Amino acid sequence: MHQNAKALIENYYAAFNAGDMETFLGLLTDDVIHDINQGPREIGKEAFRAFMDRMNRNYKEQLVDMTIMTNEDGTRAAAEFVVLGEYRVTDEGLPPAKGQKYRLPAGAFFDIRDGKVARITNYYNLQDWIEQVEKA
Template sequence: MNKESQALIEKYYAAFNAGDMDTFLSLLTDDVIHDINQGQREIGKEAFREFMNRMNRNYKEQLVDMCIMTSDDGKRAAAEFVVLGEYLQTDEGLPPAKGQKYRLPAGAFFEIRDGKVARITNYYNLQDWIAQVEKG
């Protein structure tokens, strides 16, 4: 375990849970790579900011039961957690939003460079999420 990388990922998720987007985005490299679950790859902090603006408009989420793992050299990290969410506003191409609540296991992989997140790849089961929100 690498303490610096562990602390970085803990701070990243603490900022996410607090809705502190300034701190959250400050932990990313300018050329951050974001691999969206079952989606495309986006590059750059501005693209990540736009993604988060859309997410925060459409969803209210808290991440719990966090387990963070890091490589000994601190260049890689992974996290497993549960997303507790509420679907606030319909997201394009997804079922209509009616304030449905969901509980979704998820994970993320990180590449770390110069003390910042240089890549994040998120994974969750989209079909599980769709089934939960369609059930209401």
């Protein structure tokens, strides 16, 4: 079971890196829970789609140096990776965007149900990101 969970998360991030949002969103349950880093909890695939539309408009990101871990029964997973990004359009409440590049360690935690992602919680150091884009 944990191999299926690992493959699910690998496919999730491969779709993200390819910019294939339909495949990416297809790996989520309809009632997916999304805990946004230093933000609110959103529920549902449509809320996640709206979040990703904003992210894809404001940022261009690739995730590298991926390590994926799963529990034995395949119901939970975690990933650690590095975000290589470009800040393209100013996001509300954040510094002005002017194409700044950044490199940011990050992680995510997942609940898995019926072969799909049922919860994702992302973590990164927002202050580190802000310092990187303000210096660039």
